[in-house]
Amino acid sequence: MIWLAETIATLVVMGGASRNFVRHLLFGEAITFRETYANVWKRLGGLVVASSLITVILGTLGIAIFYFGMTVGGLLILLIIYIFSFCPP
8 A cells, every 4th residue: 555655646746747847848947846746736636546547557467467477487387397207317
């Protein structure tokens, strides 16, 4: 739960900072902590929802890829054991 909350909070702050950075690039405005957190508070709901969705999707894909890799690795080990079972000692 702590990892999930930390990831979502980090993405929310990064969302506010990215808006501040784009305004800096387009209009030459200064990048400040005050403006970054003002952007976060103005769009807190949308940023939390988007960050939560990204975290859940990436976590689900990561778990699926991990277990797929473990399955392939286990099958390769079983295949190697099977092949070596025919070799004389």
